[in-house]
Amino acid sequence: MDVDLEAIEETAKLLYIRALKVLPDDIKEGFQRLDASETDATGKSILATMIQNIDVAEDTDNLLCQDTGIPIYNVTIGRGVAVDGIDLKAAIKKGCERATTEYPLRSSVVHPVTRENEHTSCGRRVPVINVDFSDHADELVIEMIPKGSGSENGSFLKMCIPAEGVNGVKTFVIDRVLEAGGKVCPPTIVGVGVGGTADLCTKLAKVAATRALGSVCDDPEGAKLETQLSAAVNTLGIGPQGLGGDSTAFAVHVETAATHITMNPVAVNIQCHSARRAKATFTPTGVEIGF
């Protein structure tokens, strides 16, 4: 399958704007689930406002949140797809820039030292473009995630040692959720990476934080941790916006990787309640837009 680079650019633009406006169905359902079980009056009223905001954004065709985030594009290329990788990345970056200047969106991206803003949502190594491969021959998938900074600032890594065991991992997650409190815009999806190298562990935490609600870690040990940690964080009472309640997190998601005999790394990356994603699937019959 050949790929039309103009269509890629146009889609990269469309996905950014759409992700900022329409929450995925699994997140909307997550809100309904939390609203049904919340027992705290303040928590319940905050959840109601968040749910109302989702409707207002759709009714007024506006952004859900002012934070346009750091743009992330996850590209998955099927083995039957023929595309020049350099051109593909350039087209995605161009689409991201055009979304920002043509809509216009607030560019939230600056140089880390000079703090200079190019007003394109782009800069050195940004947008973040992750490339992976799949077995689906005639399919190219682009997922767009505008990652908000309030929750991205709730990112942590600890190189636990083997003697701390899985209990060290569990303790680290609980303590970081306590530390983050209301700053990360709860209810959140708490992404946890376990194992790997320091960089892989952190990356897995992001993969976990941006997974759809209802999905389960495909490592049974990771899935077990998800169940335990999801229940545990919601007993802390931090609640929506850190103002009290049962709904601290929609879920804790875990991703695992093999690690070194001397290592036991754990990373936390948090996704706020505006858990925005958009996805385009290119096949020989056209482009399908979804979540």
Next chain:
Amino acid sequence: MAEHEFHMPVTEDDVRKLKAGDHVVLQDMLFGIRDATLIHMFDKARETRLDLNGHAVIHTAPNVKKVPVSNSCPVGYDSVCIGTTTSARMERFTRPLMEQNGVRMIIGKGGLGDDSLQAFEELGGVYLAIIGGTAAMETTWIERILDVDMDDLNPESLWQFEIKDFGPLLVAMDAHGNSLYDTVRGDAEGKRAQALAAMGVDS
């Protein structure tokens, strides 16, 4: 849990009457500030020509659109989406904003820390919690962008908004030493051991 409505600006007496847990709606005027605005005001000694005395500031950096100057867009900016950012990063600027600029109310999300709580008590100020991530709604409470200063920092300029029925906002930190965030945090830390024990971890 009283309900209050204020036409800005307010007096010290007005804010000292507020108690944590009260609800507030603001009218007329609001100023938008952010990390870079505050860094330039207080670390780089840049003075603003806008008068913040007795006013509320919101931790924000809006999505705006450049348009021709008109009555509805007096400085050539129309609002696209205006929301709130995490306040904690701006903790050290609460006191200078109050002492040097006379700010009485700070609107944000996630709360501020002990130094701010002390400044609110000493100088007469409050922190009003807005619900983070609900910018689509918040934008409907903004009537116009009236003025902008330090616009070389855009989007982190100092913004002046005309507002209508801005709220309800929750008094989360008052001028009497009360912080709802501290209460929730204290309770949550008390539940830590139990949460860990439920997963088989002794602490």
